[in-house]
Structures are given as structure tokens and as C-alpha cells.
Amino acid sequence: MSILSLVIYGSRARNDHAPESDTDLFAITDDANYKMIVVGSTNIACYPRETALERAKSGELFFFHIVKEGTPIYDPGYEFDKLKNAFTPKNNYQKEIINATELGYALVDNTETIRNQALLNKRIAWCVRSILIAKTAELGSPIFSKKGLIKYANDHDITDLIDLKNSKAYSKSRYKMFYSFLSRHGSEHPKDMPKNFEDLITFFNEKKNEMGAKTVSMFLRDIVPEDYVAI
Template sequence: MKSLVLFGSKARHDSDASSDIDLLGVYDGEKIKSISYDSVNLFIYPEKTIVEKMESGDLFALHLKEESIPLYGEEVITEAFSKFKYKESYEYEISMAIFLASEITMSYHMVKNIKNANKKLSWCVRTAIIATSAENRTPVFSKKKLSHYLEIPELSPNDIEVLINIKNFSHKIPDRYINKITTFLMHFNYIKKDY
């Protein structure tokens, strides 16, 4: 292992009882690996893959660059982070998140694996906001900052935070939350028309 970093809510110091401990290890190998035990997740990446992600402006790479805390091998990871370059546009990432959320929302009441659908909806909301913040070159990742990032007249920051937390629901969410997701998606469709 050439480097080890802590990232996510634990690195931001805004974790709660449901938060995982997320670690990234960098090594000289060829394959991406992951190991999970209870609430600890270790993602092991080849150094060249991390550098490629940095150079391509990947959102995960941006997250690591902005918020991770080196625990070991700081020189290696600092050198990799220095290669980060923003993409010209993150419209593709925004569009894919909105498309996937739309598909899940339209068929939500027929979905069999509700827990998985809820996780994906949460991911879509987060990704759409993170990609928008990257597009604006003002990246945010914490739930609190994400929930306040967009101004959507029909949704409060608390509403958006609830949508981000849908991943913690193991049962079907009430229709009022589906309606809030629809309102969230409509905001992005409106923005796209302005391009």
C-alpha cells in the first residue's frame, strides 16, 4: 500500500450514527478492489487509475481531492491530487442522474427491491447536485451543504436533505416524497431548457 486516506462524512466531521467509515488505499496493482466489514469500507485503487480519474475531472476524484485526509503516504496522494483538472462540462453526469431518477420514480410502485431503489434515488439526488456544483467550480459534498446548494422555490433545504437520506429507508417512501423528487427533477429540466 502506497497511500491510505479517509474520506466522506468522517473526514468532513459531519458523520452521524448511520455513517460509514470510508477509506481509500492506493497501490501499485492493476485492479480496483473493495473490502467492507460492518460500517468500514476500504476501496483499493491502482495509483495510475487515481491519476487518470484526477486528469479526467471525475466527480469521485474531485471528492477525494477536496475532502480526504491522508493517513499514510501523504506525498503519493498529494502528487496524484495535484493532477486534478475539471471537465469542461458536467452536463452528462447531471443528465444521467436525472434520467435514472426519472425512470425509478415513474415505476417506483412496481419496483420489487425497494431498498435498492431508495439508495439509487438518493445517489441520483446527490450526484445531480454535486455535478452542478462541479459545473460551477464550487464543489460541495456534505448533506448540509448539498441541501442548501440549489434554490428550488417548491422545496426547502430540509426537503432536499430528506431526499438525500432516502437511502436509509428500507420500505416504500410516501407519495409526498415521490412528488418532491418529481419537483426536484423538473427543476433540472427547466435549467436544461435555458442552456
């Protein structure tokens, strides 16, 4: 795999990072498949050139983040400029808000069952950020920083919820806070949402909620008997 372009984004690109902040990198490659490389607190999201261009054209939120805040570190063939030129925002980001909200409700409905607290907390933080970023994207200028999202939403609970991503501890008070956040900022709790994890996977697949299905599958492997084989 050859890297055609390497871009830094996130808090270190904005220069509002803390010493413990992750280093987020985005790479355009000549490979055929997507790959995520994680080494300590550094992660590199590696996208094949054509996949990156297609997703930029479709207006995905992640690529909105990349083209708005990304700073190229290595880009000899101007691939990053091509990506920025290809990016087309969606007319609205309601699907992203609904997907993140529905995953959020699935999480709070199952906090007593889920054993993987680290993943639970990371996904709660992801849902909070995704909902608010999508809302600001609909205004034409998405906000990605924690400070900016707090100011936009005028909701200081967001600090505690986003900071959950670094916690492995069970926090009943923050889970209640998250439910309240979903009620204020998200979409409605779907009446047909099942609680059983196997049924939830089907529910999310039918809704084309990839993060929802992926997350529940990961939780399922933690709570089922050891002889269970996940397909």
C-alpha cells in the same frame, strides 16, 4: 495487494458526521484491478495507481471529492499528493447531471415494479447528490455535505431524499417528491426512454450511462423469474 496510500473522505473527514455515519476510505494500491471492500459501515474504494491518476486527470466527480476533502491516513510515498497534482476539473459536468437525471426518471417510472426498495432508495439519494454536486462543481467549488447541498439548492426536500439511503421502506410521498426534484434541478425527461427493463439497459448502454445500466441490471435480477439467466 499492497496499499500505497489510504485516505479518509466524506463526513468523517469533514468532521460533520453523526454516530451512525459510514466511514469512507479511499486507497491507492499496486494491484491491477479496482476493488470495493465493505465491512459493516466501513467501505474502502481501492484503485490501482494508474487508474486513479487517469480518472483524476479526467476530472471525475468522485476524484474531485477525494482531492478536495480527503485526508491521508497513510501515505509514505506521497501518492495522494501526486493524485491531487494530477487532478484536472472538467469544463462542465452536464453529462453527470444528465446521467443522474435519466436514472432518476427510470426509477420513478418504475417504483411500482421494483421490489428491491433498499437499492431503489439508495439510488434516489445518489441521484440527488450527484445532480447537486455536479452543479456546484461547475461553479468551481463542489459541495459534498448534505447541509451544504441543502443551502446551495434552497430546497429542504433534499433532506428527506438523501436520507432515503438508510431506508428499506416504500415511500410514495418521497418518490413524488423526487420526481418534483428532478423537474426542478435535473435535465428533461428523455422522450425516447423505454420503461421495459431490458430495453432500459440498452438505452443506458447506448448513452454510456454506466450507473444507469448497472442499476437496472440489479433490479432486473430481482423481478424476473428465477430461471432467468442474466448475461
